[in-house]
Amino acid sequence: MQVCTHCHLQGEGKYCSNCGEIYRPGRITLRSVLHEVVHTFTHADHGFLYTLKSLAIRPGIMQKNYLEGERKSNQKPFSLFFICATVAAIALHFVNATPHGSPDHFDIVKENFYKNYYVIFQTLLLPLYALFTWAIFYNRTFNYAEALVLFLYSLAFSLLIIIPINFLGYYLPGINEQLCELIVLGLYMVWTNINFFRNEKKWRIILKSLALLGACYFTSYFMANRAIHFML
Numbered sequence: 001m002q003v004c005t006h007c008h009l010q011g012e013g014k015y016c017s018n019c020g021e022i023y024r025p026g027r028i029t030l031r032s033v034l035h036e037v038v039h040t041f042t043h044a045d046h047g048f049l050y051t052l053k054s055l056a057i058r059p060g061i062m063q064k065n066y067l068e069g070e071r072k073s074n075q076k077p078f079s080l081f082f083i084c085a086t087v088a089a090i091a092l093h094f095v096n097a098t099p100h101g102s103p104d105h106f107d108i109v110k111e112n113f114y115k116n117y118y119v120i121f122q123t124l125l126l127p128l129y130a131l132f133t134w135a136i137f138y139n140r141t142f143n144y145a146e147a148l149v150l151f152l153y154s155l156a157f158s159l160l161i162i163i164p165i166n167f168l169g170y171y172l173p174g175i176n177e178q179l180c181e182l183i184v185l186g187l188y189m190v191w192t193n194i195n196f197f198r199n200e201k202k203w204r205i206i207l208k209s210l211a212l213l214g215a216c217y218f219t220s221y222f223m224a225n226r227a228i229h230f231m232l
Contacts, residue, residue, distance in 0.1 A: 005069035021072045028067055028145045036078045048083065051075040055157040059188065060195025063150045077149050081123075081156040088159035089119040095166045109231050113224065119159065121227065125220060126155060132215045136208050137197060154192050158185050186213045 003010055006021040015022055051074045054062035066074050075083075093115050113121075127148070134147035162181050169177035190209040197205050 005065075006072050019072060021069070027143070028149055029143070030145045033078075033145050033148055036076050047073050048075045048080065051080055051153075052157065052160075055153060058195065059154065059157070059192040060197075063153050063192070064196050064198075066153075067146055067149060077152040077156075081152050084156040084159050085119050085123060088163060091163045092118055092166060095163075095170045106228075106232065110228050113228050113231060117227070118224075121224060122155065122159070122220070125216075125223065126152065128219060129155065129216050132212055132219075136212050136215070137193070150192075150196060154189065158188065161185065161188065182213075182217060186210070189213055 002012065004016040004019060004021055007016060007019045009016065009018045011017050051062065054074070062074070066077075130144065130148035130151045133151050134142065134144045137147070161184060165177060165180050165184065169175045169180070186209075189212065190206055193205050193209045193212075194202055
């Protein structure tokens with residue numbers, strides 16, 4: 001007899017007779033991650049709103065459960081990410097449509113970058129963010145593909161978080177949008193990692209999360225500046 005990770009009922013065979021979830025889903029690997037990329041463009045998944053709700057109220061726990069086999073009720077990571085990225089790209093396109101004040105050429109190029117390329121830019125940096133996550137939280141039971149899924153879900157929801165912050169910054173120009181984003185996303189990252197890495201001490205997770213936030217922020221800042229200067 002085996003116990004289903006989704007509905008927790010006992011049964012025999014490969015799939016649960018109650019919900020259809022596989023009993024032994026196996027670990028996430030790079031091969032399975034690449035399969036999800038293909039799956040994104042060939043299938044329509046259920047559970048989009050359920051997954052967003054889980055990422056909003058129990059981040060880290062949602063990703064942990066997904067990696068441990070609770071996959072039937074959740075939107076798959078790449079399909080969720082591309083939906084959230086599309087929504088964020090459209091929103092940022094309009095909110096960054098017009099620079100404030102009397103902008104010089106650099107300000108115009110910078111606004112154009114964040115208006116049209118910011119989400120694509122973050123998507124391209126995703127494998128590097130996952131590498132930072134895997135390296136900083138390294139242990140024998142946590143592989144790179146699992147770090148990629150963990151950060152993929154987090155980044156998808158983070159792209160939605162920055163939308164209201166950018167709108168607030170647009171209508172209240174005195175607000176430092178980057179600082180607000182850094183604080184809010186930093187708190188969300190700490191919350192996520194505390195829930196995900198439950199076997200580590202909280203103070204270690206907080207320090208590692210701050211190190212991860214710093215690595216991601218400075219990488220993004222440095223690469224964005226290089227891209228903007230290239231566009232000048």
